[in-house]
Amino acid sequence: MPDIAALSAELSGIDLSDDRALLRLKSRDFYWYSPILKKRLDGKAAELLARPKNESEVLRILTACRARRVPVTVRGGATGNYGQCVPLEGGVLLDMTAMASPIALVDGVVEVEAGAKMIDLDLWCREQGWELKLWPSTKRTATIGGFVAGGGAGVGGIAHGTMRERGNFYGARVATMQDPPRILDLEGVAANPVNRTYGTTGVMTRIKVPLTPAQAWRDVAIAFDDFVPASRFALELAFSDGIPKKMCGVFDSQLPPYFKGLAEAVPAGNALALVMVAPAALGALKELAADHGGRIVAEQDAVQAERDAEATPFYEYCWNHTTLQVLKRDRGVTYLQCRFPFEDTLKACEAVRIRFRDEVWMHTECVRFGGRTTMSALPVLRWTTQERLYEIIAAFEAEGIGIANPHVLTIEEGSNYRRVPGDQLGFKRMADPLGLLNPGKMRDFSPLETTA
Ligand SMILES: Cc1cc2nc3c(=O)[nH]c(=O)nc-3n(C[C@H](O)[C@H](O)[C@H](O)COP(=O)(O)OP(=O)(O)OC[C@H]3O[C@@H](n4cnc5c(N)ncnc54)[C@H](O)[C@@H]3O)c2cc1C
Incomplete structure (x- = not known):
């Protein structure tokens, strides 16, 4: 002890x-x-x-x-x-939340202390004409250090992919658990071993991320008679290079009734798409929606909404906020994290959506991986037993759908397609030979030095 x-x-x-x-x-x-x-x-x-x-x-x-x-x-x-x-x-x-100061913004790259809240960081960048490429739907509470070490996907994924894409994470200053602990300055691929390793490979004290020019994003909610046209719309939007966008999530008809503040706008039985789009592309977006039978049911200034504590930016219905919106009223559900195949994306999605419709409420998010576009998903799932959960996971996998299992503790078991390339285990052996950083979260590691 x-x-x-x-x-x-x-x-x-x-x-x-x-x-x-x-x-x-x-x-x-x-x-x-x-x-x-x-x-x-x-x-x-x-x-x-x-x-x-x-x-x-x-x-x-x-x-x-x-x-x-x-x-x-x-x-x-x-x-x-x-x-x-x-x-x-x-x-x-x-x-880390007392270490939250922005340090510099030079040539579109921001350096910041790792405990900065992402919303504060984004607002600071916006004042200088830039914004974060990516943020989680928890932007109003999450830190940049936690996003790099524990998240890495979310709003912006439709345009920029995830934090594992080369160029989305510029680098970090990292404190190690060596004898004695020291500070490493890591950039580019050298920083990969601290990217999404749950704080097992070092403590990030400062982080650098490249930015993108700021946009006055509009939140748009579009109702569809069914999930299939909503998904076709979403995929066509994702592939529309002329429409600058930050997000597109699609929700099967069981989900919108749980969206406090938006539910009333969505006709019963309708599927819903939630989009963040640049103002200049609103006309093109509306044409595209109409082509697929979509009807605009709500619209707001997205940047204003996230600054207003009483308002809900539409991204707080998306990504893993969808599950939270349901959990607020029904504690009998849980969720999955998946990525659909790049080809025949909708076919794979429909195969599981139809088969499990009573148990699994489909929710997808358009995202890029390695230069290709697909849909990832965080479907809400009625919880019964662990055995049933794993049966459903196996059925998804049989359709070629990747699962990043959110019901396990270690990086190796849970990451799947979200795993960042690089020798994380080798780096851990160097940076934390005693295994004192967040023990139990990197399965393949065993301490090199004796802890006696
Ligand atoms: C409602 C809801 C919605 C969500 N939506 C998303 C989403 O859209 N995208 C997404 O990726 N995730 C999402 N998440 C998960 C989570 O919110 C994000 O990953 C978030 O970025 C984590 O940041 P945090 O500051 O809360 O990290 P924490 O939860 O505090 O930490 C996460 C991990 O990072 C490590 N860590 C934290 N700071 C450092 C540091 N400075 N150095 C080294 N390691 C560190 C911790 O040890 C831990 O392992 C969601 C979660 C909820 C509850």
Whole structure:
């Protein structure tokens, strides 16, 4: 058992807390979406919360923890879905949210402290005519560090792919758990080993991401008689190079009634597409929607909506917010994460949508992968048993649909098509030989040095 009192004394001057109620609260994320993870993770908590103000405090914490063999789990906004920031072996929870300052924006690349909230970062960039290429639907609460280390897909994916695409993650400053801990400046492919590795390979203190010129995005909601024309519309929009867009999600008719603030606008039994499009392309979008039998049922200024605490930007119905919108009223559901094939995308989607229509409510998002466009999906699923969940997963896989399983804890088991290329295991052996960073989340790693 680590001597937490002695560790706290050694770290005096740093913002610390050993309040048990606070530790329980801060040691949770949104793993409870998964009944399987809920069972495994409820009750797990850190023994000490540390909130560093700068890089030198991060290094002091890592040095003291390494010397005492205390695990360190990094925490951003704690909006992850797979218990990524839940400490499995106690120790220190390293809360990065006090390190949130933008540092510089040069030639369309922003450098920022890793604990910055993505909405604040995007607003800061917007003032200079730029915006983030990608953000999660949790933009209003998630940090850039958590997005790089634990997310990586979302709004912007229809135009820019995911954070695993070369060029979307410029680099990071990373604190290691070596003897002694040190700071590495990583850029380009050298930074891949900290990209979507759940904080197991280092603590990012600063991050650089390339930006894209800012747009005054419009949110548009389009109702369709059925899911199939809505999906055909979405795919044609995704392939329409002349229409600048940030997002297009499609929802089968069971889902819109759960969308508080939008449900009333969608006729009962209709499927829905939610789109973010540049103002200059509104006319073209409306023509395209009409070609597929779509009717515009709501429209708003997307940038204004996200600044207004009372409003709901349409992206907060999309990506993994769809599941949350349903969970708010019905705790008997969970979800899947999938990617449809690049060819015959809709055929594969229809095969599972029709077969499981009562149990699986289809929700897709257009996204690019390696220069090709397809739909990924976060369908909402009626929870019965683990066996049934795995039967459904197997049926999806039999149709050529990739599954990034959100009901498991480790990078290796859960990432599938979302895994970032690179030698993450080799890097971990170098950067964290004792395996103290978020232990239990990289399955293939075993500690190289003795922890005795
Ligand atoms: C309603 C809802 C919607 C969501 N939508 C999306 C979506 O659209 N796209 C998407 O990708 N995800 C989505 N997610 C998951 C999650 O919100 C995002 O991935 C988000 O970016 C995580 O950021 P965070 O700051 O909350 O990270 P946390 O949950 O705090 O951490 C995530 C992981 O990153 C590690 N980490 C955090 N900061 C650092 C750092 N500085 N250095 C090293 N490691 C670090 C943590 O240890 C943890 O393993 C959603 C979740 C919910 C609940």
